Amino acid sequence: MALTIPAIRRQFPLLAREDLTYLDTAATAQKPQAVLDAMREFYERSYANPHRGMHILAEEATVAFEDARKSVQRFLNAEHLEEIVFTKNCTEAINLVARSWGSQLKKKDAIAVSLLEHHSNIVPWFQCREQTGAQVAWIEIDDEGHILLDSLDRLLAKGDVKLVAITALSNVLGVRPPLEEIICRAHAAGALVLLDAAQAAGHGPIDVQKLDCDFLAFSGHKIYGPTGIGVLYAKREILEAMPPFLGGGKMIREVREDGFSPADIPLRFEAGTQPVAEAIGLRAAIEWGEQFTWKDRIAHERELLKRATSVLSGIDGVSLLGPRSVDERSSCISFTVEGIHPHDLTDILGRKGICMRAGHHCTQPLHRRLGIIASTRLSVGIYNTLEEIDRVGPAITDARARFA
Amino acid sequence: MDLYAENILDHYRNPRGKGALQQPTVAHEEVNVACGDALTVELKLEKNQVADLAWTGTGCAISQAGMSILNEELRGKSSDEIEALKREDIIVLLGVPISPRRLKCAMLCLHTVKNALRKARGEEPQSWLMTVGLEATD
Ligand SMILES: Cc1ncc(COP(=O)(O)O)c(C=O)c1O
Numbered sequence: 001m002a003l004t005i006p007a008i009r010r011q012f013p014l015l016a017r018e019d020l021t022y023l024d025t026a027a028t029a030q031k032p033q034a035v036l037d038a039m040r041e042f043y044e045r046s047y048a049n050p051h052r053g054m055h056i057l058a059e060e061a062t063v064a065f066e067d068a069r070k071s072v073q074r075f076l077n078a079e080h081l082e083e084i085v086f087t088k089n090c091t092e093a094i095n096l097v098a099r100s101w102g103s104q105l106k107k108k109d110a111i112a113v114s115l116l117e118h119h120s121n122i123v124p125w126f127q128c129r130e131q132t133g134a135q136v137a138w139i140e141i142d143d144e145g146h147i148l149l150d151s152l153d154r155l156l157a158k159g160d161v162k163l164v165a166i167t168a169l170s171n172v173l174g175v176r177p178p179l180e181e182i183i184c185r186a187h188a189a190g191a192l193v194l195l196d197a198a199q200a201a202g203h204g205p206i207d208v209q210k211l212d213c214d215f216l217a218f219s220g221h222k223i224y225g226p227t228g229i230g231v232l233y234a235k236r237e238i239l240e241a242m243p244p245f246l247g248g249g250k251m252i253r254e255v256r257e258d259g260f261s262p263a264d265i266p267l268r269f270e271a272g273t274q275p276v277a278e279a280i281g282l283r284a285a286i287e288w289g290e291q292f293t294w295k296d297r298i299a300h301e302r303e304l305l306k307r308a309t310s311v312l313s314g315i316d317g318v319s320l321l322g323p324r325s326v327d328e329r330s331s332c333i334s335f336t337v338e339g340i341h342p343h344d345l346t347d348i349l350g351r352k353g354i355c356m357r358a359g360h361h362c363t364q365p366l367h368r369r370l371g372i373i374a375s376t377r378l379s380v381g382i383y384n385t386l387e388e389i390d391r392v393g394p395a396i397t398d399a400r401a402r403f404a
Numbered sequence: 405m406d407l408y409a410e411n412i413l414d415h416y417r418n419p420r421g422k423g424a425l426q427q428p429t430v431a432h433e434e435v436n437v438a439c440g441d442a443l444t445v446e447l448k449l450e451k452n453q454v455a456d457l458a459w460t461g462t463g464c465a466i467s468q469a470g471m472s473i474l475n476e477e478l479r480g481k482s483s484d485e486i487e488a489l490k491r492e493d494i495i496v497l498l499g500v501p502i503s504p505r506r507l508k509c510a511m512l513c514l515h516t517v518k519n520a521l522r523k524a525r526g527e528e529p530q531s532w533l534m535t536v537g538l539e540a541t542d
Pocket of ligand 1: 026027089091118120121167169171196199219362
């Protein structure tokens with residue numbers, strides 16, 4: 001059954017604002033009422049600090065927090081519950097891997113990242129390089145954003161790559177690297193694989209067992225959940241061998257005058273009071289999403305991106321970035337407009353209530369590879385309509401006319 | 405009043421003072437890393453006054469028109485007079501409302517000129533925080 005978009009829209013309080021056309025879901029998704037309600041209800045009825053204290057309220061909070069972990073486990077189809085670590089966001093999840101797992105790297109080791117990556121999946125590896133002396137190597141892409149598997153093979157052939165850190169869905173070009181192929185080749189060469197699923201998590205199913213990835217990171221706020229909560233998935237045996245990340249309360253088994261011993265996973269990586277209400281909001285977002293099928297959601301977003309492609313390519317001076325085939329795109333489409341800087345364009349569109357993002361979208365190496373400084377991005381979510389996409393065309397044409 | 409008033413668009417389409425000087429006293433470039441706006445200013449200083457200037461740059465209409473408009477104000481001004489220019493002065497010169505999200509675009513001209521003068525005096529460039537304030541740091 002196809003999605004009923006008007007009914008879906010009514011579940012998002014912010015979308016009641018008729019002055020807005022929100023086409024920036026890749027930056028962050030709007031929140032359905034169910035998420036807001038779940039968080040408020042927790043604060044109003046069951047709020048306490050989980051895993052602390054014996055009283056009834058602490059127990060209710062603990063159960064709610066651990067139920068949230070279970071819903072993430074289901075969302076990713078992780079084999080074990082303790083493979084799910086809560087973090088502040090996707091960025092922190094990647095940093096956790098870089099600081100903890102990465103601290104064991106040696107000078108001759110290398111981390112391979114692709115030119116598609118968000119700064120969140122680049123900078124932590126540069127920081128890891130500073131601390132361990134390990135190398136950071138780039139996996140090349142072609143002009144449409146396809147990963148050049150030859151280039152991956154060349155890096156892997158040297159035998160010193162310990163980790164391939166790669167996006168599951170580009171936040172600029174909307175392309176999906178061939179993950180199963182990449183993971184297979186990496187494992188054959190003795191390297192682990194980290195997937196940055198910040199974008200992917202909101203636009204299609206994820207099955208970490210089928211993918212056989214070793215780490216996967218995403219943020220709650222991009223899948224219609226709250227800010228302040230993210231997830232790191234890591235295979236159990238890998239997580240068990242990793243040293244703690246942040247130190248403090250809750251991540252310890254015992255503290256003595258002469259030192260400490262860390263708690264078991266996953267609490268070992270959850271130092272201090274956690275974003276409990278946010279975890280509960282994330283659970284609500286996941287459960288809210290489960291009322292729809294991925295098939296329907298993907299079909300709807302594909303329609304939107306098809307329309308966006310035809311609207312944009314019909315405008316003089318617009319150049320689309322990324323794959324030529326619409327079928328290769330999920331989530332977003334980025335472009336440049338001859339004669340208008342993206343900031344001017346989005347500023348002008350913004351006065352018509354059209355919210356789109358301009359800039360380098362935290363992907364400077366990708367923009368440099370494409371030979372541009374900045375671009376404009378149209379991104380879609382479950383609540384967008386074809387009429388919304390259609391508003392973009394005349395607005396860009398108007399902007400062009402003013403700058404001509 | 406619209407940000408893209410005719411005066412702004414006119415300066416953007418037909419920038420004034422764009423080019424290079426024969427023998428500048430100092431040349432200095434500043435970029436807005438977030439969006440890639442870039443300006444390079446060349447100053448010819450005589451007796452601590454701006455005898456002549458020229459500039460080049462790329463970027464959004466606000467950053468480029470801003471430099472074009474400021475360029476027309478600087479000849480004959482002393483370093484101290486330029487040093488005293490504040491963000492409010494630039495906003496008055498531009499004559500259009502500048503929202504917080506466009507502040508850095510609008511102030512790139514002032515930031516570049518002030519740091520060119522500092523360079524001429526052998527000083528370190530100052531931060532965005534110093535030129536504009538906290539809203540402009542990123
Ligand atoms: C591909 C990708 N990776 C990582 C991130 C970082 O997400 P967050 O800022 O929520 O940590 C983003 C978000 O912009 C993204 O699009």
